[in-house]
Amino acid sequence: MVKLYNSGIYLVNGTDIVPCDENVAHLPSPEVAKKGTMAYSILEAHNTSGDMKKLKIRFDAMTSHDITFVGIVQTAKASGMEKFPVPYVLTNCHNSLCAVGGTINEDDHVFGLSAAKKYGGIYVPPHQAVIHQYMRETMAGCGRMILGSDSHTRYGALGTMAIGEGGGELVKQLLCDTYDVNYPDVVAIYLDGKPQPGVGPQDIALAIIGAVFKNGYVKNKVMEFVGPGVSSMYTDYRNGVDVMTTETTCLTSIWRTDDDTKAYLASHGRLDMYKELNPADTAYYDGCVYVDLSSVKPMIALPFHPSNVFEIDALNENLSDILHAIEAEAQNFVGDAKVDFHMTDKIVNGKLTVQQGIIAGCAGGTYSNIMEAAHIMENANIGNDEYTLSVYPSSMPVYMDLVKKGAISTLMSCGAVLKTAFCGPCFGAGDTPANNAFSVRHTTRNFPSREGSKPGVGQLSAVALMDARSIAATSANGGVLTSATKYADGYVVPDYVYDDAAYKARVFQGYQAPVQGADLQYGPNIKDWPEMSALTDNILLKVCSKIMDDVTTTDELIPSGETSSYRSNPLGLAEFTLSRRDPQYVGRSKVVDKLEKARVAGDALPELAELYAQIATISPDVASSDIEIGSMIYCKKPGDGSAREQAASCQRVIGGLANICEEYATKRYRSNVMNWGMIPFQMVAMPEFEVGDYIYIPNIKHAIDNDMSSIKAYVLGETVKEITLYIADMTDDEKSIVKAGCLINYNRNR
Missing domain, CATH: 3.30.499.10 (Aconitase, domain 3)
Structure with missing residues (x-):
């Protein structure tokens, strides 16, 4: 039904799979042939760095819903934004019931409309459309790139490379900065045959997810849908498969296009958005998932x-x-x-x-x-x-x-x-x-x-x-x-x-047409972000949660559902952090936050005297008043699921300073951690510390600027135990953001 190749493959003439472990001497090198993928050409067209190994992407459009757009606009406003530089669609499909928390959900909608008027955005009122359907119908097009603050931002079946990220990445685009990522691996999803009667897009998607999720086969990679089976499915069907690629933990997706894609766009009044997308006669892929559509069952x-x-x-x-x-x-x-x-x-x-x-x-x-x-x-x-x-x-x-x-x-x-x-x-x-x-x-x-x-x-x-x-x-x-x-x-x-x-009657179309004199309309639950301090040279972390599950989802880090009503109130929402997984976490982190605020105020901290005495044996020249104090969580693999930045920001606003993990489940969660000024530590060894322990890390800014591959840290207690942490590759901007204390501080400093 679904077969995974153990090596890279060449796709020849769009139909023939040639594994790299066969004789490929007659074919171009992988470095040359990878330029034959659809992904390469689209990424190249949107890259501003001049270096295809280190991409700096600018997107054609963006989208957010009413759980995320208030925080994004607030962050961008605090960072100096004056207008929306690209079409930015604000939909209202998550908190649209207005049934919990008094007026606060509708207050967010009023705020969204006022932001569209003030900055020149597109506002889709509640009950008109879910975020991704609206983007399919009105914004997606062949060869485009769209960024959304929802993890299921996927429009690959319409020839658009769409990426779901945390709000910080959208803020960067609003400030005319870039989305920075190393050139990703591209995996061919080769579709053959045609689905049986009674088999729908969710069946195809689940068959693929079941084959690739647990082994990480497409994690943070581009899924490129090719093969004759693509044309056996009409475009609306393909959309249903495509949106589920998020559940594989891939970075994004792209599909070859055909006459059915053209007809879909034409029927939506956007024929000009069509162009044929196909791999070159010879294209190299870093892996291949072969799917026999005819063998997939419900x-x-x-x-x-x-x-x-x-x-x-x-x-x-x-x-x-x-x-x-x-x-x-x-x-x-x-x-x-x-x-x-x-x-x-x-x-x-x-x-x-x-x-x-x-x-x-x-x-x-x-x-x-x-x-x-x-x-x-x-x-x-x-x-x-x-x-x-x-x-x-x-x-x-x-x-x-x-x-x-x-x-x-x-x-x-x-x-x-x-x-x-x-x-x-x-x-x-x-x-x-x-x-x-x-x-x-x-x-x-x-x-x-x-x-x-x-x-x-x-x-x-x-x-x-x-x-x-x-x-x-x-x-x-x-x-x-x-x-x-x-x-x-x-x-x-x-x-x-x-x-x-219905759209013509109700959707506010304000791109490049802001309303003169419009101002943001605030409800009582819409709060500014609290101040966050810059990183010091030395830090002291208190372990406030330790979760040893194989995967920790963003829904566990910050629950969805009724908590969504507080997503415009950073401190209000933070009260729910880890509430369904570790209900004592918030109280522990708040205690640490009080210690840090006391340190910043210049107060003595007698309760930490023994710890400072141990630190003096490690760093005798460091004054205790110069050691930043923050909370930390350990998870084996955090961040599977939603793109929402609150999974990280909620930790930060009540004292979070770092995550330590074995690996991050998704790029987007790790990006959220960094955009909110927390350090994305990893470690190879099993964590030899428990909730309540303190970990001292000297010279952290020096490590970030130099060698992040081996960072000495010290678990304090009856004895001092040395452990080794590391930080995976960070861009220069990401390093600057973490050192500034958060993306808002970084932009203010500029």
């Missing part, structure tokens, strides 16, 4: 990760064993918490029963997914028992055509509930299941608690990812898990008719 990603994939039929044949393993994983996740959660109790008469179905967002809520679902459910109903089904079309234009085609009334008559464009089910702010319930969703993620449950107070439900077609089949079967192939009958989705009347 898939399910069981809790608690999109890579935990099974064929639906295989799961149904081995329910007890597989679900027992999920229960064990859940117990490991909740630890000592008293949580009533089971999966095996959902096996009834040998079949797996489901309590909820969701089709939503940038992955599930597309026109073709919902049309297919409606066709499968025609003349069926979901029944009047526990099972429920909610469907969220991804934009008003999609919703309008579904109404005209009759799909909406079909779904409603089956018992489904139709809702507006909203990303809530993807991150725990909409349709949270009941405790001990099992939800199947065509959304993007199924991390622990991402559906909204709270294990810390005894609430836990679980989500599996499935394609809309199989969710419809499950719904038609009364909530019994069912593969869509059982309902496949050769149905062909009718052509989509795009009508942007």
Whole structure:
């Protein structure tokens, strides 16, 4: 079904795979042939450094939603921004319910509109479109690059290299700076054959994720979709595969384009955005994922990760064993918490029963997914028992055509509930299941608690990812898990008719047309960033959390869901840091922050006298008043998942000064750590320190400016224990940002 190559490959004539371990003497060198990839030409066109090994990228457009744009605008404003230099789309699809926290969600929306007016932006009001559907419909185009403050910023199927990053990277673009990254490896995703009837884009995506996530095959690399199988899928289908590439931890994606891409753009009034993209006659790739589309069957990603994939039929044949393993994983996740959660109790008469179905967002809520679902459910109903089904079309234009085609009334008559464009089910702010319930969703993620449950107070439900077609089949079967192939009958989705009347009526188009005299409108929850101090030559870190899980997601670092209401209030949001994973972390870090503020004020710190005495044996010439004090977390592999910068900024505003880890799960989280003035330490050895220990690191600024490969640090206690840390490659700007204390300070200093 999916095959990974052990070496680099050449792609010849767009169809022939030639592994490098075969005779390739007649082919150009990899260094020459890598220029034949689509990725190379697009990156070269957007690179301002003149050095393709060290890229400095400027993007054609940017986008943010209402969880992130307030902080980005506030940061850029504090750094001296006067206008939006590129089209910047502010969508309102995450906090659009305005149901939690009084006025604060709508206050953020008012702020966003005022920012679009003041700085010349594009403002998409709540319920009009989810962020990525709007960008597909109006902004993506062949050969372009788009940056978004959401991890699922992916428009590769439309010929656009799109990257999801933390807000700091968008701030740099707003200040006319660049996105700096080493030239990435490029991996060919070779698609062959065509999908079977009943197999949808989520099935293809999950098959790929299952093959490449755990081994890191495409981590921080470009996934370049090539091969004849690309043209077996229409563009709306390709979009559904593409958006899920985020779950592989790749950097970005790009697809070859064809007449169907051209027709998609033309139907959206943007024919001028089309151009043919294909690899050169000979192109070199750093790896290859071969996918036989015809062999992919309906898939399910069981809790608690999109890579935990099974064929639906295989799961149904081995329910007890597989679900027992999920229960064990859940117990490991909740630890000592008293949580009533089971999966095996959902096996009834040998079949797996489901309590909820969701089709939503940038992955599930597309026109073709919902049309297919409606066709499968025609003349069926979901029944009047526990099972429920909610469907969220991804934009008003999609919703309008579904109404005209009759799909909406079909779904409603089956018992489904139709809702507006909203990303809530993807991150725990909409349709949270009941405790001990099992939800199947065509959304993007199924991390622990991402559906909204709270294990810390005894609430836990679980989500599996499935394609809309199989969710419809499950719904038609009364909530019994069912593969869509059982309902496949050769149905062909009718052509989509795009009508942007709703956008014309409601979207504020302010790019290069700011409103004279407009000013930012603040609500009482919108707060400025607190002051953050510059890095000193020597630092003292207190270990405030130590997490030994294989992966720590951004949802664990800062939970999603109801906490989103506080994302415009840095200190308010920081109260939730690690709340679902280590609830004592915030209190520990605040104690450290008080020590640092006392040090800056010149106060004596008698409670640290013994530590200072030990430090004097290491650095006798360093005054205790010159040693910056900060909190630190250790995780084996932090940062899988969301791009949101708050996973790092929340640590920083309550005293965080560093992370130590074995490796960072994603580039974007490591970038967030640096943009918020924290040091991204790593270590090879197992951590021989515990929560409450202090770690002294002398001459840290000198190390950052010189040799970061081996940094001496000292665990203080009854004895002094030397450990070795290191910092992976940083750009000169990143070093300057960390030393300045954060991106805001760095820009102010300039």
